Amino acid sequence: DDGYDLWLKYTRIADRAVAASYRRQLQGWTVLSTGATADAARRELRRALPGLLGETIPEAGAVNRQLVVGTSQLPLLAPLHGKVAGLAPEGFIITHTRIQGKESIAIVSATETGMLYGVFHFLRMMQTGQPLGEVSSSPKTKVRILNHWDNLDRTVERGYAGFSLWDWHQLPGYIDPRYTDYARANASIGINGTVLTNVNANALVLTPMYLEKVKALADVFRPYGIKVYLTARFSAPIELGKLPTADPLDKAVRAWWQDKIREIYTYIPDFGGFTVKANSEGQPGPQNYGRTHADGANMLAEALQPHNGIVMWRAFVYDHQVPEDRTRQAYNEFKPLDGKFLPNVMVQVKNGPLDFQPREPFHPLFGAMPSTALLPEFQLTQEYLGFASHLFYQAPLFKECLDADTYARGKGSPVSNVIDGTLDHHTLTGMAGVANIGNDRNWCGHPLAQANWYAFGRLAWNHQLSPASLADEWIRMTLHQDAAVVQTIRAMLLATRETTVRYMTPLGLHHIMGWNHHYGPAPWIKDKERADWTSVYYHRADEQGIGFDRSARGSNALGQYHPPVQALYNDLQQCPEPYLLWFHHVLWDHTLRSGRTLWDELCYSYQQGVDSVAWMQAQWKTVHRKVDDAVHAHVTSLLAIQYNEAAWWRDACLLYFQQFSKRPLPAGVTKPTRTLEYYQSLEFPFAPGIRPKW
Numbered sequence: 001d002d003g004y005d006l007w008l009k010y011t012r013i014a015d016r017a018v019a020a021s022y023r024r025q026l027q028g029w030t031v032l033s034t035g036a037t038a039d040a041a042r043r044e045l046r047r048a049l050p051g052l053l054g055e056t057i058p059e060a061g062a063v064n065r066q067l068v069v070g071t072s073q074l075p076l077l078a079p080l081h082g083k084v085a086g087l088a089p090e091g092f093i094i095t096h097t098r099i100q101g102k103e104s105i106a107i108v109s110a111t112e113t114g115m116l117y118g119v120f121h122f123l124r125m126m127q128t129g130q131p132l133g134e135v136s137s138s139p140k141t142k143v144r145i146l147n148h149w150d151n152l153d154r155t156v157e158r159g160y161a162g163f164s165l166w167d168w169h170q171l172p173g174y175i176d177p178r179y180t181d182y183a184r185a186n187a188s189i190g191i192n193g194t195v196l197t198n199v200n201a202n203a204l205v206l207t208p209m210y211l212e213k214v215k216a217l218a219d220v221f222r223p224y225g226i227k228v229y230l231t232a233r234f235s236a237p238i239e240l241g242k243l244p245t246a247d248p249l250d251k252a253v254r255a256w257w258q259d260k261i262r263e264i265y266t267y268i269p270d271f272g273g274f275t276v277k278a279n280s281e282g283q284p285g286p287q288n289y290g291r292t293h294a295d296g297a298n299m300l301a302e303a304l305q306p307h308n309g310i311v312m313w314r315a316f317v318y319d320h321q322v323p324e325d326r327t328r329q330a331y332n333e334f335k336p337l338d339g340k341f342l343p344n345v346m347v348q349v350k351n352g353p354l355d356f357q358p359r360e361p362f363h364p365l366f367g368a369m370p371s372t373a374l375l376p377e378f379q380l381t382q383e384y385l386g387f388a389s390h391l392f393y394q395a396p397l398f399k400e401c402l403d404a405d406t407y408a409r410g411k412g413s414p415v416s417n418v419i420d421g422t423l424d425h426h427t428l429t430g431m432a433g434v435a436n437i438g439n440d441r442n443w444c445g446h447p448l449a450q451a452n453w454y455a456f457g458r459l460a461w462n463h464q465l466s467p468a469s470l471a472d473e474w475i476r477m478t479l480h481q482d483a484a485v486v487q488t489i490r491a492m493l494l495a496t497r498e499t500t501v502r503y504m505t506p507l508g509l510h511h512i513m514g515w516n517h518h519y520g521p522a523p524w525i526k527d528k529e530r531a532d533w534t535s536v537y538y539h540r541a542d543e544q545g546i547g548f549d550r551s552a553r554g555s556n557a558l559g560q561y562h563p564p565v566q567a568l569y570n571d572l573q574q575c576p577e578p579y580l581l582w583f584h585h586v587l588w589d590h591t592l593r594s595g596r597t598l599w600d601e602l603c604y605s606y607q608q609g610v611d612s613v614a615w616m617q618a619q620w621k622t623v624h625r626k627v628d629d630a631v632h633a634h635v636t637s638l639l640a641i642q643y644n645e646a647a648w649w650r651d652a653c654l655l656y657f658q659q660f661s662k663r664p665l666p667a668g669v670t671k672p673t674r675t676l677e678y679y680q681s682l683e684f685p686f687a688p689g690i691r692p693k694w
């Protein structure tokens, strides 16, 4: 197994009784609708059913015990219209009914895309051995989208799975069949949008030569319900249009964007719109001209609106010349703009206020901008999570953010209800994930990292699903059907998040990774041109203690949250320990709930992280000869890398912090065999995924 088929393997159902019961219920099948999406559904069933059941099921309608697929506009399925009418357009039902007198299972939606989603859901039920019972499913968000940080030269910023999937050079002449498989995988989990290009944008993608290529991709994705989006470089009117300015209030600039957008729609009539990174990390933006983020976003939104396009304007902004805790800056910039964005603008907010760390509190903008559609951004690619070498199942991280209570409208105002629109009555809703996909044969580098792509899509559809059940589904479809094997691997996946937090950034530490490439530990980074890109800025270790005081006594980043959240974290004694050093500078001898001092607890956490990777290795050994040999061997090697790197994190960080704590390592913590100087001397000029110079 080379991993190419993802969770769409459709391996023969091992449980004979289950297979026989499916077989009895499926004497024939038919897709009644016509058109490209119906063809996609047909192709999927043709591929899947024989795979799952080991025999071909006749494609013929009007037999008893048949599967019938179509939209509710079709006369034969019109009696079911009432059942789908209350769902979102992409919602679907799977129901047992009679059609023309024949006992049938009907998969019905108001739309072709919803019908395709229903087919994938039905196949998932079979892949995971569930009874083929009644289902009614409707997405909780509208824009379920992947962000590819892919450059036109095919490098991928923070990408660890090879080069970009998009072969810009050979497009549109050569259409790699892989584009279709990408679309199938996305449709199977409800992802309906893809931003093809890096947020650090290149205006060239907006030129006719590239729009031809984008169109070719859009044509492949369309039958699967996937819209294409691009990143818009704010200075494109200067770079491409030869205008003297990109001021969003300048008439000529506005006209240029209007023309450009009209032109894009001649290529791609259902073009989704733009993602924009502006006035952040060197990207141009409206502030270059004294204008606000709202001015910039609205200019584009106005031009996109007649075509039903949207703008996803990123709130990931910070400036090292601003003498402010970096984690406060996005809120400072955006909160005053609440209510100023046009209705087709979403403000795209990272899950936490810093930058995709192993653990962060939720971003204070969630719950602070009731009049603005907020699009949460998660990072599936593991920039700060061990790249593609470490096993890190992210669903628990996504869930922690989604479940966090903002208290925006009192207790019970979780982030999930901010972003699904229910809290503030928004209809433009969504969830964005920075893709972990490249042209590696297995798509995501680490054979088990596909689970993150999978879980992201499923949670964007329904944020109430649990990390454990999503792990179950994915393992059963991808690795093995046996319950004991599923249980072992699920336990491993579910442990990975806390494990990584422990060996990288325990107790609320953050951003102590290698400089620029973010590979490996480097808490010693200091004296760079930007303080907010160093490690010492974040951990603030000194002889007294360690941690960033963001309480009311410190930077008061906590002041950006609603009062009950402030109350929870502000008091050192009460603050949940996973966030301790995020919000407080704590004395080395401070006693924690375990009864240990902070220093000892820090040491034990690092040790536990390493031990837990050893436990994962032992677990994985027990599924040898159960999961595919090639996958098993690959993961075994990667777990060994992860173990070594976890020990590297422990040793480098403890040696470094010990210079300040001046305390011995407690019993039970392995003594480092190398010196701090050794770790500090390591350099990785060719670590993958580095941000190119712009």
Ligand code: BDP
Pocket (backbone or CB within 6 Å): 157, 158, 199, 200, 277, 281, 316, 355, 356, 383, 691
């Ligand atoms: C940071 C990455 C950088 C991205 C930036 C962003 O290090 O490469 O460009 O986020 O999200 O995490 O814009």
